[in-house]
Amino acid sequence: MPGPDSHDDTSCDYEQFEKEQLAQGRDTASVATTDVDDTTARSLVDDLIDADIVTPVPEDHVLVHEPSGTTFDSTTQLAIFHRGWTAGRDADGEGE
Numbered sequence: 364m365p366g367p368d369s370h371d372d373t374s375c376d377y378e379q380f381e382k383e384q385l386a387q388g389r390d391t392a393s394v395a396t397t398d399v400d401d402t403t404a405r406s407l408v409d410d411l412i413d414a415d416i417v418t419p420v421p422e423d424h425v426l427v428h429e430p431s432g433t434t435f436d437s438t439t440q441l442a443i444f445h446r447g448w449t450a451g452r453d454a455d456g457e458g459e
Contacts, residue, residue, distance in 0.1 A: 404442035411445060
Protein backbone atom coordinates (compact mmCIF):
# COMPACT_ATOMS: atom_id res chain seq x y z
CA MET A 364 0.00 0.00 0.00
CA PRO A 365 1.50 3.36 -0.96
CA GLY A 366 2.13 6.13 1.60
CA PRO A 367 -0.10 9.16 2.12
CA ASP A 368 -0.64 11.49 -0.81
CA SER A 369 1.73 14.47 -0.50
CA HIS A 370 -1.01 16.75 -1.81
CA ASP A 371 -3.15 15.95 1.23
CA ASP A 372 -0.44 16.94 3.72
CA THR A 373 -1.39 20.30 5.29
CA SER A 374 0.96 20.23 8.29
CA CYS A 375 3.19 22.98 6.87
CA ASP A 376 0.13 25.18 6.26
CA TYR A 377 -1.00 24.69 9.85
CA GLU A 378 2.46 25.48 11.26
CA GLN A 379 2.66 28.68 9.19
CA PHE A 380 -0.84 29.71 10.30
CA GLU A 381 0.08 29.07 13.94
CA LYS A 382 3.26 31.16 13.64
CA GLU A 383 1.27 34.05 12.14
CA GLN A 384 -1.31 33.88 14.95
CA LEU A 385 1.40 33.91 17.62
CA ALA A 386 3.10 36.89 15.97
CA GLN A 387 -0.19 38.79 15.87
CA GLY A 388 -0.78 37.99 19.53
CA ARG A 389 2.63 39.34 20.50
CA ASP A 390 2.03 42.51 18.47
CA THR A 391 -1.31 43.05 20.20
CA ALA A 392 0.10 42.41 23.65
CA SER A 393 3.16 44.63 23.30
CA VAL A 394 3.06 47.97 25.07
CA ALA A 395 5.29 50.93 24.29
CA THR A 396 7.31 51.79 27.38
CA THR A 397 10.25 53.64 25.89
CA ASP A 398 8.29 56.89 25.81
CA VAL A 399 7.79 56.95 29.59
CA ASP A 400 10.14 59.59 30.93
CA ASP A 401 10.09 60.94 34.50
CA THR A 402 7.68 63.77 33.65
CA THR A 403 5.24 61.47 31.84
CA ALA A 404 5.43 58.90 34.64
CA ARG A 405 4.81 61.51 37.32
CA SER A 406 1.81 62.89 35.41
CA LEU A 407 0.31 59.41 34.93
CA VAL A 408 0.85 58.48 38.58
CA ASP A 409 -0.73 61.77 39.71
CA ASP A 410 -3.77 60.95 37.54
CA LEU A 411 -3.90 57.43 39.02
CA ILE A 412 -3.73 58.83 42.55
CA ASP A 413 -6.58 61.24 41.75
CA ALA A 414 -8.61 58.29 40.39
CA ASP A 415 -7.93 56.22 43.56
CA ILE A 416 -6.10 53.57 41.52
CA VAL A 417 -2.81 54.28 43.28
CA THR A 418 -2.35 54.94 46.98
CA PRO A 419 0.81 56.68 48.18
CA VAL A 420 2.25 55.39 51.46
CA PRO A 421 4.56 58.26 52.51
CA GLU A 422 6.00 56.61 55.62
CA ASP A 423 7.23 53.66 53.51
CA HIS A 424 8.09 55.79 50.45
CA VAL A 425 6.04 53.50 48.19
CA LEU A 426 3.06 53.63 45.88
CA VAL A 427 0.46 50.84 45.91
CA HIS A 428 -1.29 49.91 42.67
CA GLU A 429 -4.65 49.05 44.26
CA PRO A 430 -6.20 46.83 41.53
CA SER A 431 -3.22 44.48 41.53
CA GLY A 432 -1.94 45.04 45.09
CA THR A 433 1.58 45.61 43.73
CA THR A 434 3.90 48.05 45.54
CA PHE A 435 6.41 50.34 43.81
CA ASP A 436 9.11 52.73 44.97
CA SER A 437 9.48 54.32 41.52
CA THR A 438 6.90 56.36 39.62
CA THR A 439 8.43 55.22 36.33
CA GLN A 440 8.17 51.54 37.27
CA LEU A 441 4.58 52.06 38.37
CA ALA A 442 3.65 53.93 35.16
CA ILE A 443 5.14 51.20 32.96
CA PHE A 444 3.52 48.47 35.05
CA HIS A 445 0.12 50.19 34.87
CA ARG A 446 0.34 50.51 31.08
CA GLY A 447 1.14 46.82 30.75
CA TRP A 448 -1.51 45.85 33.29
CA THR A 449 -4.13 47.92 31.45
CA ALA A 450 -3.11 46.49 28.06
CA GLY A 451 -3.32 42.96 29.46
CA ARG A 452 -6.79 43.55 30.86
CA ASP A 453 -7.91 45.14 27.57
CA ALA A 454 -6.57 42.15 25.62
CA ASP A 455 -8.40 39.75 27.96
CA GLY A 456 -11.62 41.73 27.53
CA GLU A 457 -11.51 41.50 23.73
CA GLY A 458 -12.16 37.78 23.85
CA GLU A 459 -15.31 38.15 25.97
